[in-house]
Structure formats: structure tokens, C-alpha cells
Amino acid sequence: MIRFLLSTCVALLVGCSSTKKDSDTVLFAGEIVNPTSDQVILMKGGLKIDSAKLDDKNRFKFKLSAIENGLYHFNLAPEHQYVYLEKGDSLMVRLNTIYFDESLVFSGSNEETNNFLLELFLATEDEDSAMYSEYYELEPKDFLEKIESLKQDKISRLQELSTDNLISEEAIKLLNGSIDYTYNRYKEIYPFHHKRKTAEENFHDLPENFYSYRNQINYGDHTLTYLRPYYDFMKAHFGNLSYMNCLKDCDKSNKVESKQLHYKKHKLHLIDSLVIEKELRDNLFRNVAFDYLLKKKDAPENTEIFLKEFKNVSKNNIHIDEIENLYQGIANLQPQKVIPDLDVISFNSENKTLTEIAANKKVMFYFWSGTNKKQYQEIFKRVAVLKEKKPDLELIGINIKTDFDQWKIILKNLGVDESLQYHSNDFKELTEKLVLYPMNKAIITENAVIVDGFSNIYYN
Template identity: 50%
Template sequence: MNKSLLYLFLFLLAGCSESKKNSPNVFFGGEIVNPTSKHVVLYKGDVVIDSSALDANNRFSFKLDSIEDGLYHFKHAPELQYVYLDKGDSLMLRLNTVDFDESLVFSGTGEEINNFMLEIFLANEGEEYLIDQYYLLDAEDFSRKVDSLQQMKLDLLNDLNLEFPLTKKEMEIATADVVYNYAKFKERYPFKHKRLSKEKTVPKLTKEYYAYRKDLTYNNKDLTYLRPYYEFMVNHFGNLSYMSCTHGCDIKDNMAKNHLHFNKHKLKLIDSLVIEKELKDNLFRNVAVDYLLKVHDTEENINIFMEVFHALSGNNKHIAEIDDLYEGIKNIQPNKRIPEIKVTNFNGDKVSLPSISKDRKTVFYFWSAANKKHLNDISKRIRYLTQQEPSYTYVGINVETNLDEWKSLLPMEGLDAENQYRADNFEELTKALIVYPMNKCIIAENELIVDAFGDIYRSFK
């Protein structure tokens, strides 16, 4: 980030801010150029506060009574961004969805904190490549470089506060936005350094390196949905678990080979250190989803993990979602019958997945017209596999594409219509087959699952 440009931005903010009104009401509105949705939805955490339809001029507005001061976010599908709202604010925004974040500008009462956090967000995005280069440095030099970037942002925040005095909570959240962003990189450093430097072991870091940890908090509700804070916590508990897991994990080549032990350890650390319930719930969810979706452990180990998860987090707000994921994964273990999901063929007939795989070796793969690059790549891959691995039938299942577009894309992509189907209920399909990531494929033979967590690029060499 160019420091002088950001200084200029801060000091050219139009006019001096009005004093906060005594009214508890808040007005938040604006204009969206090239809208991609008909609505703007306002959230506090993961709870919908209100929704506003765009009018004929692509404008929206919220009039809110007696809100809680703090960080919110608004969504104009598929994009979302922060907004800080305080009692008495009358805040406007304007953006163009072609460059959503880059074009976004706030004006009115409350503009200063919001424009500052937006500029910090954009600057952080621009620094990712630079910090990737820093990971090759030794720990002392890396820490010095990162601290320098952090201090520059804090200086800018202090200058802003002198020019346009912020409330105590605004300063707290803006400071956390800066500090936890760089703390996140420090937590990642030992693992990134080992991988990039090709060293055999993770570097042993001093107490001085981790000195920033003494100021962190596990108990501030206002920070729970601040992106850098949450990302820091995810990296922090991964680091703590790795460094403290000296038995049972069988850590080799920077990977925990005993995934069950490692993830149980992580759950217990989160349970012992995190006080704020919503943060704890979200971190527990992160561990569970990461383990269940990415590890592909044995059914016995998955059952043990879920027992620990329920014991430590029985009233987790995400428990239903995790249980559904758990049940879905149990149902697609090897040698189990592929779920009785119905899809629609080119002629409009409903066909079940077991009937498609009956009496043959089948590879089910997934695609959507919304991701053209993925569609082009996977079409080439299927044509290649059809030649190289002809003993399999390659069956494409389309998700979230309208009927006419789906039919027109098949010949354009060289896909055989006889082996192409549409999912009528994307949610049902995703829940039953755990469609993640999009390169996933399911290998089945005669109605039975061989591998429900294959990869269309890696499972066939």
C-alpha cells in the first residue's frame, strides 16, 4: 500500500463529521450500479437484521431503531462487505458490482470508520503477495517486516482519530482489524517457512517471537465476526495444536498423520481457552467441517470424533449442520449403496443414481454453467479419460443451471448427452453426496460406492 496515497485519502474525506445525533435511530442506504441481485441484506453476525429491495434507480435503504453499535455486514449476492453502524448514523454508500470492493465508497455520518476499514481491507489484499515473499526470511526478519506494515496502519488510524475522533468501540474494532491481520501471518510463519525453504523441520521460535500473543483476547463478542480476528483464531489453534501435540499425532513432514488425535486435541484446546460462546461455536464448526470434509477418515474414527464433538459442544448453534454432514459421510462409505438420489436425463425422465451405475463401473462428476473455466477444464478432462480409461462410464451431473442453457452447453463442450443429468434439488444432492470440492468425483460399481471422495484429476493417472 502506498502510504502517502492512503494519507491523502483520509484527509480528503469530505468535510468534517457531524456530531453523533442523540437519536438511537440509524439510516443506512445507497446505490448499486450494475446490480447482481434484487436485494441488499443486512446481517449482525450470521443473523439477518433486515432486507431491502432495490428500487427503480437501484437504490436501497434501511431505517433501524435502537440498534446495537458495532460491526455488521451487508450482502448483495454474491458479494458481501463490512459496515460499522452506530446510533445516530446516517450513512450512504455507492458501488459498482464490476469492481465491488474497489468502487465502494461511504459518505455521511459514520463514513470515517467505514472508509478506513475498507481501505485497510483493500491494502491487506494487495499485501498478500508481498508477505508470501517474507516467509522465506528468518523469524526475526519476518517479524520485523510484518511489524513495520502493522505500525504503518496503526499510525494511519491514529491520524484519522486525531482528525475525526472515533468512539472507543470504533477504535477498538479498527485496531483489532489491523493487529489480528498481521498476527495471523505470524501464526502461519513456521509452517509456511518450512515449506518454502524446504527445511526438514518446523523452526523453533522464541517467546519473544510470540510476544504478541499476550495481548490477544478470546472473549470479545464485538470481534467474533471480524474476518482477521476469526482467521487468526483458526491459524492460532492450528499452531497451538501442532506445537503442543507431542504424542499420538505422529507428526511427520509438517503433517499430523493421526488426524483423529490432532483434531480432538484442537477441540479440547478451543474448549479450554475460548470463553465467548459464538466464537467457540464457530471454531468448533471449523474443526469439524475441516476434519469431516478433508480427512476422509475411517468410519470408526469419524464416530469417535463426533462423540468428542458432542461432549464438548453439545449446544453448538451449528450442531444440526454438523450432524447432517456426519450422516451424509457415513452413508457414502466404501461398499455402501450409492444414495437413492433422482436426477433428470436429457429427455426429461427421472433416473436414480443406483440405476445409472448398475452393472457397470461409473464415475460421477459435477459441474455448473456458473463456472465456465471449471466447465471447460472438466470437459477436456472427461474427453481425455474416456480415451485413456474406457472401462468407466463418465456421468456428469449438472447443478444450478437452467434447462435450456444446460442442453445448449452439452454439444458446445463435447459432452455426450446420454451420460449427462441435471440435479433438480441441489440442496438434497449436496447433503447426500457431499459435493465438495467441485473437482470431486464418486467412483461406483454396480450400485456400490468404491470411493466417494475421488478427484477427477488425481484419482486417475
């Protein structure tokens, strides 16, 4: 019934059949229940293709000509999701932002591809949890059998889907890639999690065929560059290769530089030697840089060496400004520095700066988003504990990635002190200047001077 109604909506919204592809024009339309933004933005990789305003019935419509077949994603701030489009498509999406991914349904041409891609995405979320709670403890042979069983379920489902429906070879390649790289990623990270879960002293011996898929890895597939399972696999793969190669070949007794710097340099050079596709290279180099700069604070001289090496192997990286801003942000959050003078908005719509808020007292700033209910509920439980545990600290919440009116509703429902809550409209600036990675981050100041710029709300 839902599919029938959606198909009817497609006809009404885009005025053409969902099965015929008589032109190259792509019509992508939809209806948003409980919208969190007044516009939908269509992206391909990091490039904005178009934007569409919601009408008075919360519907949007894109009419696109001369676009290439492939994977796109649509943003309804602060959420986003994949959409696969081919020339001649007429595709409808309907979703409720309160249950964004779970409520999302596609109808029209290429509905099978898009709904199956979403199905894989949701299945991976569930399986990730099971991997960490159960499967990584299994012995290698049992682990491989479990992985193969899960993978075959998806492959059988795809074969059934492609038999019953007309799905293009390009779409089948994308869906197969999503399946393959999801389960190959689990294999890449298995040795590390198995060792940790079992408390074994050394890495477990693996069967000879454990990494047999590595012979078929495509390091330059432009069509998969922005497919999350492909990118996540590449991150895990280069992490595994770098660590294992260094463990085997590097002289541990003669390291002048820090372990952190040594390992990250290995990773940079492996990516440089193997990855062909420009955007994938840039994204993987960015990941290494963020990982190095954020996870462990290295000596300033080592950080300078890393950045020099990064620029040497990753020339004209599209993310270089972001990385340099991150580096500067970290420098500006060191002890004895004044907290960056960023603007936020109070519950009563008054503009204030962080410097003003932090003046003449000891403050812990913490951060939360209304898009993740579980996360912010846990944050506020922790705040209640800290209020009793650290009465000398004023606990100030800064909200990001949430509509202003929705933020006020959440605060009312939570029953928290609204005078200690502020909202930021500029997520990008706040993230760069305050280095908001991870979201559990906290910043402690005294008289607006930083005491700890990289605290964690759960470690206090």
C-alpha cells in the same frame, strides 16, 4: 466526484444529513449495479436482522431502530461484505456485482470506518499471496521486520484517518483489531510454511519475542467474534498450539488412536479451556469438526469417538445439526451407495434428478459457481483435458450459487455442451448431501452407484 455523487444519493435516499446523528435510528441504503438477487439481507453474526427488496432502480433501504453498534454484514446472494453501523448512522453503499468488493464504496456517516475496513480486507487478499510466494521463506528476524513494516503502514493510515475524522472508540477498536489479528495470524502459521518452503527437517528456532502478542489475546471479545481476521487468527492459533504442545508433550510410541483423532482432540480441549465467548467457541468447535470429517477419512470407530468428544466439550453447539448432516452426508457417499436423489434443472428448464442423469453410464459430476470467474474458467479447461483423457466418462457440470439466467449466459459465452450442464437452486441441500468441500470436488458414479464420492477434478 464519486463521493460527492454518493453523498447526494444518501440525501435523496434517506433524507437526512450524513454528519448529524440526531436519533438512534439507523438508515442504511444503497444501489446495486448488475444485481444477482432481488433482495439484500442484513445479518449480525448468524442472525438475520432484516431484508430489503430492490426497487425498479436497483436501490434498497433499511430503516433500523434499537440496534446495537457494531459489525454487521449484508448479503446479496451469493456475495456478502461487512458493514459497521452505529446508532444514528445514515450510510450509503454502491457496488457493481461483477467486481463486487473492488467496486464497493461507502458514503455518509461512518464512511471512513467502512471504507477503511474494506481497504484492509482487499489489502489482506494481496498480502496473503505475497506471504505464500515470498515472505514465508524469510528467516524469522527478516520475517518479523517485514510483518512489522506492513502492520505499521496500516496503523499510520488509521491514525491519520482518526485525526482527520470523528471516528468512535468502538470503531477504532474494531479497525485496530482487524490490523493486529491479521499480522499475528501470519506469525502463527509462519513456522509451518517456513519449514515446508525451505524443506528444513525441523521447525526453525524462533526469537524469544516472536509470540509476545499472545499475552494480550482476548479469547472472549464479543465485538470481534465475526470479524474475519479475528476468527482466522483463532483457527491458526489453536492449530499451532495443539500441534506444538503435542510435539513436545505426547508420547509418540504409545498412541492407540489415529494421529488425526489425537490431534483434533487436543484442539477441542484447548478451545474448551481458553475460549469464553459462546459464539466464538461454537464456531471454532465447528471448524475442528469440519476439518476432521472432511480432510482425512478416519476409521468409523475413530469418527464415533471424535463426535462423542465433540458433543462432550461443545454442549448445545449452534452448529450441531449441520455437523451431524455432514457426517450423514459422508456416510451416504461411500462406495456402493446410490448417489443421493437430488433435483437439478437442465438448460431447457427441465427438472431431473442426479439418479436419472447418472443411470446406465459412467459419470463424473463436477461443480462450479458463476461468482468466481477464474475458478470456473480453470474448471472448464480441466474438463476439456479430461474429455480427451477419459473418454469413458460423461462429464456433468452442476452449477451452484448463480442466478439461473446468468448461468445460461455464462454457458453461452463459454461455448460448452449445454446438454451436459445442470443448475441447482438449493445450495444448502446440495452442499450438505454431496459434501461440496472443496469446490474442486468430483463424484464418480457407474449406473448411478458411487465409485468415488470424494474425488477431485484435478487429481484424475
